Amino acid sequence: MRNNEFAATMVEFLKVYEAIGFEFLPISGKDEIFSSQIEPDSVTEPIDNSNEVMTLQAIRHEIGHCKRCKLHKTRKNIVFGEGDAKARLMFIGEGPGADEDEQGRPFVGRAGKLLTSLINKMGLKREDVFIANVVKCRPPGNREPEQDEVKACIGFLKSQIASITPEVIVTLGTVATKAILATDRPITRLRGEFKDYKGIKLMPTYHPSYLLRNPSAKTVVWTDALKVLKELGLEAPAPAENAGA
Ligand code: URA
Numbered sequence: 001m002r003n004n005e006f007a008a009t010m011v012e013f014l015k016v017y018e019a020i021g022f023e024f025l026p027i028s029g030k031d032e033i034f035s036s037q038i039e040p041d042s043v044t045e046p047i048d049n050s051n052e053v054m055t056l057q058a059i060r061h062e063i064g065h066c067k068r069c070k071l072h073k074t075r076k077n078i079v080f081g082e083g084d085a086k087a088r089l090m091f092i093g094e095g096p097g098a099d100e101d102e103q104g105r106p107f108v109g110r111a112g113k114l115l116t117s118l119i120n121k122m123g124l125k126r127e128d129v130f131i132a133n134v135v136k137c138r139p140p141g142n143r144e145p146e147q148d149e150v151k152a153c154i155g156f157l158k159s160q161i162a163s164i165t166p167e168v169i170v171t172l173g174t175v176a177t178k179a180i181l182a183t184d185r186p187i188t189r190l191r192g193e194f195k196d197y198k199g200i201k202l203m204p205t206y207h208p209s210y211l212l213r214n215p216s217a218k219t220v221v222w223t224d225a226l227k228v229l230k231e232l233g234l235e236a237p238a239p240a241e242n243a244g245a
Helices: 003-019 056-063 098-103 110-121 147-164 173-181 208-213 215-231
Strands: 089-093 130-133 168-172 195-197 200-205
Touching: 056 147, 089 110, 089 147, 089 173, 098 110, 110 208, 110 215, 130 147, 147 173, 168 173, 168 215, 173 195, 173 200, 200 215, 208 215
Parallel strands: 089 130, 089 168, 168 200
Antiparallel strands: 195 200
16 A cells, blocks of 8 residues: 555545544554554643753653643644744744645745745745744634633744754734734834744744735835845845745
């Protein structure tokens, strides 16, 4: 059986278990082939890994089939984040939307396409950076994540940052900036100037969804991106090289 056929069969198999009420496979922990893949059940407290640097794989394992907040009830997929585990640059958004929930990948919808084109315009590829969100499950109807949901999830994002140790973080929009910097100042006042997050340079800028509604703000986001490139010792490619971005 080819890999994708095997995966499809496994998905069907797991759906049957789920449909009859199982939350995990009834397999002995001694079974090596599955034990490394079984994720732990949820715990009620957010984790605090401030003293322990975990690998991204370990963080994903810790998240498990998370039920730490109410978002688990409506999500299709946990959107962990993706990119280079040792990226120099990390982008942080708010939380998955419908497309992200469907695909289990961050920033793949309309706002995501805009973020991807910004990354490309900076002379980078999505695989060169790491893209994550404050909450890993979709808030229904694309509402903002609520305080209890952010509280339940933010520890994982902080662990991801500690694991990746980027040189620069770009927070996209108010929710991400507030969650990381614990500030109440609006994004209009915060954007464009580097802040400090545990010794990492953090550039708050507008969220791509805001840019979809206000395309003229793309100019200031590009100004912010140029500051980020400078901080990384990189230059944006000449405009001719990114025609169409
Ligand atoms: N908006 C976000 O904040 N994150 C995503 O992953 C997609 C849209």
